[in-house]
Structures are given as structure tokens and as C-alpha cells.
Amino acid sequence: MGKPGAFLTYGRKVHELRPVDERVRDFDELYRELDEGERRVQASRCMMCGVAFCQTGHPFGRARSSGCPLHNLIPEWNDLVWRGRWREAADRLALTSPLPEFTSRVCPAPCEAACNLGSVEGEPTAIHDTERAISDWEWAHGGPAAFAAPRADAPRIAVVGSGPAGLACAWELARLGARVEIIERADRPGGLLMYGIPNMKLPKEIVERRCSLMEERGIAFRLESDAADPAIAAELVDEFDAVVLSVGAGAARTLDVPGMDSEGVVMAVDYLTASTKSVLAGTQPAISARGLDVVVIGGGDTGNDCVGTAVRQGAASVRQIEVMPEPPAERLPENPWPQWPNVKKTDYGQQEAIAAAGAEIRSWSVNTRAALADASGHVRALEVVDVEWAGGSPAEIEGSVRELPAQLVLIACGFTGPERGVLDAFGVAVPAAGAGRPLPIMDATESHRCAGVDGAATPDLGIWACGDARGGSSLVVNAIADGVACAHELARACKL
Numbered sequence: 001m002g003k004p005g006a007f008l009t010y011g012r013k014v015h016e017l018r019p020v021d022e023r024v025r026d027f028d029e030l031y032r033e034l035d036e037g038e039r040r041v042q043a044s045r046c047m048m049c050g051v052a053f054c055q056t057g058h059p060f061g062r063a064r065s066s067g068c069p070l071h072n073l074i075p076e077w078n079d080l081v082w083r084g085r086w087r088e089a090a091d092r093l094a095l096t097s098p099l100p101e102f103t104s105r106v107c108p109a110p111c112e113a114a115c116n117l118g119s120v121e122g123e124p125t126a127i128h129d130t131e132r133a134i135s136d137w138e139w140a141h142g143g144p145a146a147f148a149a150p151r152a153d154a155p156r157i158a159v160v161g162s163g164p165a166g167l168a169c170a171w172e173l174a175r176l177g178a179r180v181e182i183i184e185r186a187d188r189p190g191g192l193l194m195y196g197i198p199n200m201k202l203p204k205e206i207v208e209r210r211c212s213l214m215e216e217r218g219i220a221f222r223l224e225s226d227a228a229d230p231a232i233a234a235e236l237v238d239e240f241d242a243v244v245l246s247v248g249a250g251a252a253r254t255l256d257v258p259g260m261d262s263e264g265v266v267m268a269v270d271y272l273t274a275s276t277k278s279v280l281a282g283t284q285p286a287i288s289a290r291g292l293d294v295v296v297i298g299g300g301d302t303g304n305d306c307v308g309t310a311v312r313q314g315a316a317s318v319r320q321i322e323v324m325p326e327p328p329a330e331r332l333p334e335n336p337w338p339q340w341p342n343v344k345k346t347d348y349g350q351q352e353a354i355a356a357a358g359a360e361i362r363s364w365s366v367n368t369r370a371a372l373a374d375a376s377g378h379v380r381a382l383e384v385v386d387v388e389w390a391g392g393s394p395a396e397i398e399g400s401v402r403e404l405p406a407q408l409v410l411i412a413c414g415f416t417g418p419e420r421g422v423l424d425a426f427g428v429a430v431p432a433a434g435a436g437r438p439l440p441i442m443d444a445t446e447s448h449r450c451a452g453v454d455g456a457a458t459p460d461l462g463i464w465a466c467g468d469a470r471g472g473s474s475l476v477v478n479a480i481a482d483g484v485a486c487a488h489e490l491a492r493a494c495k496l
Helices: 036-044 074-082 086-094 100-106 110-114 116-121 127-140 164-175 192-196 204-216 230-239 268-281 301-312 348-357 420-425 476-494
Strands: 156-160 179-183 220-222 242-245 265-267 293-297 317-322 362-364 366-373 379-388 402-405 408-411 415-417 463-465
Touching: 036 074, 036 127, 074 086, 074 127, 086 127, 100 127, 100 204, 100 476, 110 116, 110 127, 156 164, 156 230, 164 179, 164 192, 164 204, 164 242, 164 476, 192 204, 192 268, 204 220, 204 268, 230 420, 242 476, 265 268, 268 301, 268 408, 293 301, 293 402, 301 317, 301 348, 301 408, 317 348, 317 366, 317 402, 379 408, 463 476
Parallel strands: 156 179, 156 242, 179 220, 242 463, 265 408, 293 317, 293 408, 317 362
Antiparallel strands: 366 379, 379 402
């Protein structure tokens, strides 16, 4: 869909990041958006592909899937935006995506990686921006469409966790006719969206707006209620017909090296949470990088968010280290389109830290050997060593051991799975130690219903899981897609 031949006339143009020296002074949104006219031009570049890889969501090869995991009808709403038919575009997007205001801001756009135009000219259609434009238009014109209130005798379902999977699952269940209540242990709803992603990347009023709308549509929120408490879990089992665990992959991966218990060695999620709470409250953060040498361990998106946050807080210096090898600058022959491109990316936070330092702040193939503490027990440096990856495993390079000054070390090494306490509280079966990842065991392949430990009490319709709590740490869009799939499976079980 789109204007025939438009891709030959118009080049790719997307939103712009605000200048570095401007954006590092605040936690406001990073971007400057295109005007409506340019957005329509960009949507017109869609090529009328015979096979629209953009909406496949398929794992081509071993890399991250290319194409949209939600299977958004991208060529169709590109065509509608080009024609200026925004209401129809919003309706078409809503058929597959319940939370486009989030995916259009924090998703790395696997749809664009799979775009046929990208394979030919290196300039994929600006799908990410078009999705955000549609969502913004919809919110400016009354918001997502209303749905009927549930029957008084409809099944009552508790969704534990209000991150992307939980919100998507709750929204779909309510839309399909269930009575839904979201259980959240934090003081604000949103989970990862609220406290795991910095405000400049995802403004919190966007999260609050969606949660307020959900309350208007009859979805209740029960905050500061930790379902890992066996007493609270028992209450939920008694009170609801089914319980969905959408608690994310909250068990952060740390490093098994000396000194990790030193003061000043902090998990990335704790650091980002403290920062967001201070931004929302207008107070000083409980964990601050101001005036400190900061080292971020981990080269992914969370590590980049830590880098950008530390720069804004006034760190004296910021470094980022990654044990894996440096990615190539350009796509290699063994990583062809439409696979996800495994190439070096310099994201917003890294750009900011590089600008502040006047040089590259990242190092690859660097392993952490220890955190070194001063006499008071506070970290003063990291002992690191260069490694080479010959044979597929890291081997230390002789003579490369050194110290990196650091009074704040942020560990952004990913997550192993959901926190075990909440699984135990609901009697969910998990693999034996060493028998697999610490994820809930499902009743059947592809199912979202959890297998229980013998003798565990469960509600009539059982315990369910979705998102990162079910499959491990992944993209926000994957969590949303799995939340939707869980909702539809549970709705069938409820006969909604």
C-alpha cells in the first residue's frame, strides 16, 4: 500500500533527537516529531510489497526476529495515513495492537528491519514514526475505542503485574468481557514502563494516561500489594476465578566475582527506578551519579539507559563495558536481510556520554574480575581484563588486567527470569535446579496455563503466565503480544 513510486521520489525521513547539549539538561522526551504532511509523505513510501515481511514477526536465522510480533497490518495503515484517513488507520492498528503508544516509543522496530525497501535502498519505510503518529492522533481525538462493560456474573480475573504484558492482557480480557483487577507491588502502575525505562525515552504521563483510561473502562488497580507474600497470594486464589502472572523477568543477573556486595555496586533496575521516582517527585535521587566515575557493565538497551541517566545526573565520567565482541559496523554476508541486523549501534545515551568525554566511552571484549572497595567498603574501582573469543568462549589476554576508577558501578547484565518468590507463592512448578531456565512450567506446549506443584491450591480456572514471566526477558512488543495471546486463551477457557 502507499503511493505508487513514492519510494523513488522521497527518501526516508524520521523524527530527530533533540541536540545533545539541550537534552542532557533535562529528562524530557528525546525527540522532535515530524509534521503531519511529512508523516503522510513517509507513509506513502510503502511499496505495495507482494510479501509484507514487515508484519511477519519471524525469527530468520538465530538473531532476533524480524517483522512485527503483533503482526500489525502495516501496509494497510500506511496507505490510510497517506490518504489522510486517520480514524480508519487507528481502527486498523487497534485490531492487532492494544498499546501502540508504548511500542511506537520503545520498540527497536523489527518491522523496519524486515521492510523490503530496506533490503533494496537501505531506507526502510518509517513504520515506527507512523505508528506513533496514528496513536498520537487517536489520543488527541478521544482515545482508544470504548468497549461494553462486563456482565455482573462475568469471570473475575486477577492480573499480577502491570508491565507491558500485564496491561495488554488485562485490556484484552476486559474487552472480551471479563472483570479484571491488576495487582501491583509498586506505588504506581506500569511496571517496567513506569520504573524500568527513563522518562526521556518514555514520558510517564503516557503510562499514567493509559492506566487512567483502563480504570475508566472498569479495570481496577490494587497497588502496593506484593503477591509474592503467600498470604496475599492465597487471598487472590480465593477471590478470583483465575490469576495471571505477568510479573516480568525481575530476577536480575549479577556477576559472580569478588566485591559485588560493595557499597556503590547497584543493579541497573534499582538505579533507574530511583532516578524515575526522583524525576516524578522533583527530589534528589536516592542513588545519584553526580560527581562520580560511573562504569556500566552491559552493552544492551538497559545499559544505554543507565549511561544517559548518569550523564543527566552530572557524572564526572561514564564508561560502558561489554564482555561480548564489538559488533561489525556494517551487516556481514552471513547476516543477510531479512534477519535482524547484528551491527554496531550508538544509542542516545552513548551519544551523550561520547559528546561529554570527547571520545568513545565503550569497550568490548572486557570481562570484570572484581569490584575493588576502599577502607569504608565503598567501591573505588573495577578490576577488568581484555578477552578474546577464539573458539566461542572468552579467554583472558595476558598483560591486559587493569583498574577502571568507579565510585558507582551499574550492573545491566540482563535478567534470568521471574522472581522465584511469586511462583512459589502460587504453587507454580519450575524446572529442577540445572534442568532448564527458572521459568514456570506450562500445562502444554504453547499454552499460557501453568502447571502446579502437587497439592497447590489454585483458583477454578487455574494460574496463568505471560510475557517475560513466561518466556524470559525480551522486547516490550513481545511481552505485549504474549499478553494478548494469554488473554485470548484464557477467554476461551472462560467461555467469554
